[in-house]
Amino acid sequence: MSIELNQRRARARRWGYETRLLLGGLIVAMPALLSLLVVLWVHEPPHAYAWLLSIVITVITVLLALELRRRAIYPLRTLSNLLEALREGDYSLRGSAARRGDAIGEVVIEINTLAQTLREQRLAVEEKSALLTKVIAALDIAVLAFDAESHLKLANPAAERLLGSSFNFLKGRSAAALGLGDCLSLTEPCISERSFAGGNGRWEVRRAVFREDGRPHDLLVITDLSRTLREEERLAWQRLLRVLGHELNNSLAPIRSMAATLAKLLAVEPMAEDWRDDAGSALGVIGDRAEALARFMARYTAFARLPPPKPRRFAFAELVQRVAHLEQRMAVVVEAGAAVDIDADPDQIEQALINLLKNAVDATLPDGGEVRIRWQCIDSELSIEIIDAGSGLPHTENLFVPFFTTKPGGSGIGLVLARQIFEAHGGSLTLENRGDAQGCVARGILPR
Secondary structure (H helix, E strand, C coil), X not given: CHHHHHHHHHHHHHCCHHHHHHHHHHHHHHHHHHHXXXXXXXXXXXXXXXXXXXXXXXXXXXXXXXXXXXXXXXXXXXXXXXXXXXXXXXXXXXXXXXXXXXXXXXXXXXXHHHHHXXXXXXXXXXXXXXXXXXXXXXXXXXXXXXCCCCEEEEECHHHXXXXXXXXXXXXXXXXXXXXXXXXXXCCCCEEEEEEECXXXXXXXXXXXXXXXXXXXXXXXXXXXXXXXHHHHHHHHHHHHHHXXXXXXXXXXXXXXXXXXXXXXXXXXXXXXXXXXHHHHHHHHHHHHHHHHHHHHHHHHHHHHXXXXXXXXXXXXXXXXXXXHHHCCCCCEEEECCCCCEEEECHHHHHHHHHHHHHHHHHHHCCCCCCEEEEEEEECXXXXXXXXXXXXXXCCCCCCCCCXXXXXXXXXXXXXXXXXXXXXXXXXXXXXXXXXXXXXXXEEEEXXX
């Protein structure tokens, strides 16, 4: 049975669609044609024009079959041309004289709609591609793309400046030849000292993988950190020197004044009877300010020598209760949170919380109110909040500048030290004014 089916399929393939359509039309007309011929020949004797009439009818039948084939094939060829245009990416061609309710017309309308949709999509892609090209060209960050064989296939102007050559010269060169072979094996962003033809410095290298034609390609993004770091370093030094200068001037001004007073006192002849009292008072002021400078330098040394954390697992709730009981000026409200154990340096975390609670109590005592501490687990992080009822944050950008303080007698390192401890543990510390009442919220984040 399968052999006969295959044979029929083979015979069908030998005949084209047009030929089979013509034969089908003739076969459909054959019964009527044979009936007419029989009618013409059954009369005795046969009519003299029977042969001529038979030939004319046969020719007309064949012509009608050919016309039927042409009318059936024409719209199919139109559809073929439209589909070929779509395949070639020409979406401007449209089928005409298409109407609803007609089988071929419905197909033509759908193809016309498809062509319009593809045209709009291609236009949108081209516009987005042009925008992306302009954005990449305007970036001051080197962007390089490598194919599956690690050969360069794209580089923006910043990458050309980095590699010291034009893309036309660099195109097709391997990553190893460009000094970037090790970058294609990165799994995480890397910061390192590197030398390129366009300059030396610290660079951040990020690698991503994308696919084109079903094959993996590599994308490298190289950022020059030297300029940014130098600018941030300059701003940090400016802020630090401003605070240091303020502290030093506060101590040196009275020292200079007292030294000038002593010089005038000793230059008077004969000396006044109470010169010893005046000299002792002046020397006391000089000694006090020298001692203040010594304490200032000790605080600076302690801040600069903060050791790296030594993590170990401990119960966070117990540590919070212990820190809250250390504050004797007012009762700290502890809102019990989740019983969670974390891996961190308990001594450093305790010191950070002590500093934050001390600031919160200092802000709350003048006006009264309460200080609360609470915590909660959010995904893989532990969020800690210390809420006070003080006057809120001052509008200043120097809150986390070392030695800057708005409190009389303050050291200016409590907040800075607390933030440094949180960041050393992979977390963060932020301050913001409360939205529900007067006061401030210190929010620390620690990884669990």
